[in-house]
Amino acid sequence: NAGVMQNPRHLVRRRGQEARLRCSPMKGHSHVYWYRQLPEEGLKFMVYLQKENIIDESGMPKERFSAEFPKEGPSILRIQQVVRGDSAAYFCASSPPGTEDTQYFGPGTRLTVL
Amino acid sequence: DAKTTQPNSMESNEEEPVHLPCNHSTISGTDYIHWYRQLPSQGPEYVIHGLTSNVNNRMASLAIAEDRKSSTLILHRATLRDAAVYYCILRGAPGTYKYIFGTGTRLKVLA
Numbered sequence: 122n123a124g125v126m127q128n129p130r131h132l133v134r135r136r137g138q139e140a141r142l143r144c145s146p147m148k149g150h151s152h153v154y155w156y157r158q159l160p161e162e163g164l165k166f167m168v169y170l171q172k173e174n175i176i177d178e179s180g181m182p183k184e185r186f187s188a189e190f191p192k193e194g195p196s197i198l199r200i201q202q203v204v205r206g207d208s209a210a211y212f213c214a215s216s217p218p219g220t221e222d223t224q225y226f227g228p229g230t231r232l233t234v235l
Numbered sequence: 236d237a238k239t240t241q242p243n244s245m246e247s248n249e250e251e252p253v254h255l256p257c258n259h260s261t262i263s264g265t266d267y268i269h270w271y272r273q274l275p276s277q278g279p280e281y282v283i284h285g286l287t288s289n290v291n292n293r294m295a296s297l298a299i300a301e302d303r304k305s306s307t308l309i310l311h312r313a314t315l316r317d318a319a320v321y322y323c324i325l326r327g328a329p330g331t332y333k334y335i336f337g338t339g340t341r342l343k344v345l346a
Binding site: 125152154156162163164165166169176177180212214216223224225226227228229 | 269271277278279280281284322332333334335336337338339
């Protein structure tokens with residue numbers, strides 16, 4: 122059973138460009154979570170999605186950030202008009218449906234904004 | 236959200252047991268205690284979790300105090316590959332999905 126997949130692993134963007142980060146959950150998992158980790162800090166929750174629904178986006182910045190988890194395909198975290206402060210590692214986690222919701226994390230995407 | 240407190244760093248010799256403490260004095264009755272570890276440049280890896288009773292798995296053991304205000308992750312024989320940042324996280328009742336990460340304990344294993 123393959124783990125959580127994220128791509129790209131590394132992404133470089135110039136200020137003002139868009140960044141798209143993809144996450145494929147583990148097989149059988151229908152819940153996806155995105156976290157951001159700034160250098161030398163712990164992970165910070167951003168958003169929780171189920172298929173075609175955003176359940177909690179309380180950790181998402183109000184502007185430029187959006188997330189989706191369509192019926193088919195991976196979950197996407199989209200950052201528009203990136204700024205240097207967006208440089209961080211972005212981790213996706215997934216959990217199965219139901220009450221057993223231990224989260225399993227992907228390897229992360231490291232975004233660098235020049 | 237209930238908070239956890241961990242030492243910033245610890246050292247251990249290879250092949251020796253390691254006890255990583257976590258204080259969570261404001262834990263509620265339905266909070267689960269989860270441990271994850273993060274190796275350099277990788278995502279967090281699930282280690283173990285428990286509610287009230289001590290737990291064992293192939294990676295580690297989790298000892299939970301009787302009053303549940305603290306817990307200890309036990310690595311029985313540390314190896315160099317166990318060098319990582321270890322996070323103690325409280326997760327609420329099933330359906331409470333948001334993990335609150337602290338700064339964790341950086342474990343250094345000496346050869």
